Amino acid sequence: MQVSGRVLIIAGSDSGGGAGIQADIKAVSGLGGYAMTALTALTAQNTQGVTAIHAVPADFIREQIRVVVDDLGVDAIKTGMLHDAAVIDAVVDTLDACARDVPLVVDPVMIAQSGANLLERSAIVALRERLLPRATLLTPNLPEAEALLDRTVSGAAAMEEAAMALSDMTGGSILLKGGHLPGEDLLDVLVHEGIAHSFHHQRIATRHTHGTGCTLASAIATGLAQGLTLDAAVARGRRYLLTAIRTAPGLGGGDGPVNHAHTLAREAVERGAAD
Template identity: 45%
Template sequence: MTDLPTARVLTIAGSDSGGGAGIQADLKAMLAHGVHGMSVVTAVTAQNSVGVQGVWNLPAAAVAAQFRSVVDDIGVDAVKIGMLGTAETCVLVAELLTTLPAGVPVVLDPVAVSKHGDPLIDADAIGAMRTRLFPLATVATPNLDEARTLAGPDAEGETDQARLGRTLLELGPDWVLVKGGHAEGDPVDVLVGHDTADQRFSAVRDDNRHTHGTGCTLASAVAARLALGADVPTAVAGAKAYVTGAIAGGFALGAGIGPTDHLWDLRRALRV
């Protein structure tokens, strides 16, 4: 926890030109939590409400330079990792994370596919994420589909979130939160940790299709709360409540799936 008036949270992720997910969603969620958001852009996408029209991965030197520029001068109290795109970037980010001061929490959102079904990571990167990044994560936040992919071929068709989470714990993170928004019924996220009972965080499913950026938003909210001093279960509970409100406030933007409303709580407070 910093002595500054605000905590510093770094997002390492891809840019979403439509503003609904990626770096843009991360920074909005961080602002809503009252922390100072910083960014390392790993990829640039041409993206809007109907899909992803193009992806351009940044060279390793550009990613490393952004990281060192921010961390060496400003410092960081928590890190959120999103879209990395390639195995090379996964390995590079893992190496960069090992240079952080001890105790800086890392939230890993293993982004593989966009809300519209467009792939955002190559096949080799899955292996690099499993072996290099999961061991460095304080908490990993895969959705059900991502958890199955990361758990391996034996997990195909698996619906037990706790079992998937415990399989992924074997890769080395301190905690795994398997999100259930893609399952039938009301969404339940299941948090598993070493030597702890499973914890379930439920919400009523909102009848709103404008949910672009929910995964990025949740992971960023967890990172912000960890940076402010919360423990993992408390941070997850608060982030779940925040993203549930953001989903309820999601709005139409463009012709397809609109974004969640990162400022829903502020709008309610201001009555606007």
């Protein structure tokens, strides 16, 4: 696979490999991009939960971003876990200094799968006021959208209105993900340049969905880094993720990881057939 598109990922580590920066690297690589990283936190976790977190100092996060961009360059940026206001300020200040015009995909990691809040109130304010206005695309799930809007989003009919409201708030594009809704027909809503687009898919019966938000955001960032339009990057990213969920390896006793490597396996089969 030819490598195309440099993606800088600013996010936390998942020692279980299913989410966080490990999932980001796998998704970028699986789609033929080149992944670079700035770690914001280390976690001890597996498919059943997080047992410990070690935060990375804001100054060291700033330095990771600076040296990577200065030497390797960057075509798109993706942010994930930014755990407090100081980290958000450091990331925004550094990106303003060295990567102001680079497309930015923000996965607002705010609420854990257990429902626990991952950000303090001051960090949510910093996220709204500093990071979100820089985002080319924001990719919240429904609980995150509700936290950002300070209101409930009750059902599919309210999703387009919520996505439009978030776009008005940030000035950028929004991909609102409807996986938390009940039912078998799931909806994602993309608002881009003031126009709403709907994506429908059938719910996949599986518990192996750990890291899907990280994976999708990084897949979209890779498309932007490779010169795809936002619409095309979102459509390809969703296809990549849905196949990764359908072909999940079934690891762990809890919410297991998806199959980030399915594109590489298909390429190997095709190459072998050609040989």
